[in-house]
Amino acid sequence: MKKNAPTMKDVAQEAGVALGTVSKVFNGIAVGDSYRLRVETAAKKLGYEVNQYARGLRAGTTYTVALILPNVDHPFFALLAQHVCTALMQRGYRMLLYVTAASPEAERECVGMVRQNKADGVIALTYNQLEAPADVPFVSIDRCLGPNIPCVASDNYAGGRLAAERLLALGCTRLAFLRIGSSHLSETDKRGDGFESLCRARQVPCCTMRLNDDAGEEAQFRRFFQDHLQDGRLDIDGIFCATDLLALWIRRILADLGLRVPEDVQIVGFDGIQQLGSSAYYCSTIVQPAQKIAETCVDLLLAKDRSNIPALVCLPVRYAPGGTTRE
Amino acid sequence: MKKNAPTMKDVAQEAGVALGTVSKVFNGIAVGDSYRLRVETAAKKLGYEVNQYARGLRAGTTYTVALILPNVDHPFFALLAQHVCTALMQRGYRMLLYVTAASPEAERECVGMVRQNKADGVIALTYNQLEAPADVPFVSIDRCLGPNIPCVASDNYAGGRLAAERLLALGCTRLAFLRIGSSHLSETDKRGDGFESLCRARQVPCCTMRLNDDAGEEAQFRRFFQDHLQDGRLDIDGIFCATDLLALWIRRILADLGLRVPEDVQIVGFDGIQQLGSSAYYCSTIVQPAQKIAETCVDLLLAKDRSNIPALVCLPVRYAPGGTTRE
DNA sequence: TCTTGGATATGAAACTTTTCATATCATCGG
């Protein structure tokens, strides 16, 4: 921090106006034009900039929002972080980023850190159910945390149905839903619900594999596919993976087993990350509207009128086909 | 921000001690044990937490560092952001993230925003040469900004040499270096220098393609390869791409042209992003030590003794081979 | 001309912390 930075007092003196007038100018409050001009030129001359800490102390508003994410090297989370950051900056706010590695303690700690006075609001995507503070505006992504905490998510249920619909439209007749990790009661769980619901409605066989994330994931998947392999042919021809990253993984396992995508099996992922869109993979995906999610979170958080904030906002997803030309 | 949060005064009253004593307790200054205990229990009872804004105002230290990046949905930048965030949190700091979209104005604006008083220090990776403020600790990544601004980077030159060495070791005899965008005078330019230097030393032919990033990139690449294509065979058998993302792109163009990787052409990228490591691509990469870079930046920024800060820190890279089994 | 009203500039108070000069206390050497 600069040592002897010019203060409002300096600007006021330079401009020959009162302290309060300078304050008004920098807060966009009505001030006579001649005054405004004098203040602005004086401020420019002195190189004055508002001290956010003094402002935060006095006014209680810091123009800072905290974003809490499990990590940011997952492509979807990175996208989210970027869009939240941009949306905030457009509105004159800055973003404090916390990464938790999905550990419950870290998540609680992060919420604690922003709890009292380190941010005007919090946007969080947590893997664990935690108690959101009632005393700071809070928006949750992908998980309902409580009656007064709005939750923003993709329409995961519709996304799951869409995935099934598209696989069927592609001619698949025996579907599977694959996910990793035990249910953590988030909105994302509804992907599977939607998928299975459509399968039931169309009376299409659908098997589900929920994988523990604690041990030997890859081996479990290999066994799963070997169980479904008969005479070198898979008795599954359409797979819906709960995330794109999982889709990439599955795709590689299938390749190792000598199965071709999309000729032998069709794969649909979920997230809409760039890599999967690459035609080299031939996987389709259900695209989450990352930018829309980010902007919705920011708008909800910064809403002046906090009287009727919705409990859950589901945003529409879309289907993006994979590449169609074989390498 | 919480409305009527307990203050130090409340804690002091509750504990029956002076204000200054409470302050000392929260700043780790020597205090009698009985006093410390009383303060701590009182603080816990009241749910008191230090108000960072009052502290920032009075003490001038905010325990906040700004990270300025062109974007965060590039896998390498995401990795960097994550490691910087973690390193800062471990040291009791928090991270303010700014994304600039690489625009010169946005970069200058971001530096301006943190200039006076919004952060204890700045870590920046900028695409444009800009004037770093002298009044706030500043560390630059991948670009030397001035005599008093330390720059942290991978050893790009050695990385370029390593790439050439490995391609030759794989049996390649006619190499090419591909990069996108005009030189922007950053450390990353040295990748090409190192690569070409080793080619010269070994007397291996090496052509370089620098691509303007303003128009028809893909078409330019296609033409480049078509110019080098004779009777369906490429007169290049080893390609070094300046970044992994470019490598992925090139790989796809080659596939479209009917060329196989790695049978017909070997590709080495640079960055060490996860996706390229995936065996589905058969591209090798020069891995940048993202975590080490992040930690070095943070340590340099937070160094108490600012008397002998190095001007440039080059960190060692390593070679990571691509997948070896064909799908 | 005098009053009234609206608009806007003024300056002191408040926000919560850290810092620093002063006050207090116990200990120790003489």
Place this chain on the structure above:
DNA sequence: CCGATGATATGAAAAGTTTCATATCCAAGA
């Protein structure tokens, strides 16, 4: 037993802003 010493608690001042009650000004209406 007394004065000096070192350690540590105390409380006022200061940091730069916003807010609010008050003061000022100018124009309009009587």
